[in-house]
Amino acid sequence: MLEVPETIIAAISASVVTLIGVLYTVHKSFTQQRTQLKHDAKERERERQMNLRRGVYLPAIANLSSNLSSILSMANLELPNEQVINSKENAQELSQIQIVGRDAVVQAVNRYSLELTEALLKLFIERAKLLDLKNSLELANEYMDRSLTKQSEYIEMMTQFNLQGSTDHALWNRIDRQAQFYNEQVEKYRNERNEVSECLRRQHIDFFEVCAKRLTKVSDLVPPIVFAIREELDLPLDRETFLKDHSESVNRIKEMLCSFKDAVSEHVIKEH
Secondary structure, X not given: OOOOOHHHHHHHHHHHHHXXXXXXXXXXXXXXXXXXXXXXXXXXXXHHXXXXXXXXXXXXXXHHHHHHXXXXXXXXXXXXXXXXXXXXXXXXXXXXXXXXXXXXXXXXXXXXXXXXXXXXXXXXXXXXXXXXXXXXXXXXXXXXXHHHHHHXXXXXXXXXXXXXXXXXXXXXXXXXXXXXXXXHHHXXXXXXXXXXXXXXXXXXXXXHHHHHHHHHHHHXXXXXXXXXXXXXXXXXXOHHHHHHHHHHHHHHXXXXXXXXXXXXXXXXXXXX
């Protein structure tokens, strides 16, 4: 029987052990590499989603300030309704959050959107009433100016009649009646203008107060949106400091509105 030398057996055994070690090392390395690739792919996907959300969130956050400004713009009766707020653009940017946002962000934005929509609708109704008064005031001014012009024309005709030494009493009576008619029209539209002007000013002052209350109510729903977005994007934020700064900003705007209201009220009292 052929005996295998112990050195050969030892060499084969060592080779087998080495091979097993190599296979184990390769397997472990492959497993680690596969785990790393999965982790890298997961991180890339997470970063892609974060970038997508940032692209949606940043314009939407900017619109939150724009919407708050729109509430204040309601009180400016010189601005047309179309210029007060671009609701289409704002709605599009906020609606994108419904697609890419997580539950906390979506819920916070929904609460904000509902409150904002209710505020704008009610303010638009009140604003329409003020615009009607403003239109009535402008018409009263226009009619009074026309009557003043006609009155001046007939007064000039009476002056020329006297300068010419005319004795046509029938013509004089016609001119005099027209002058008196337009004098009455001037007084009529002047009284109407003063009445509408006072009513408009007082209602306008009250409307400023309504806008301030709506502004506070809507702005209180902004911090939850900011908190939810920053948490989702892993961005640190000192909530206490943010709330303090936000509250101070809103209070400053309210103080400005109150100061304006007081100034207008004082002006109305002095005029009447």
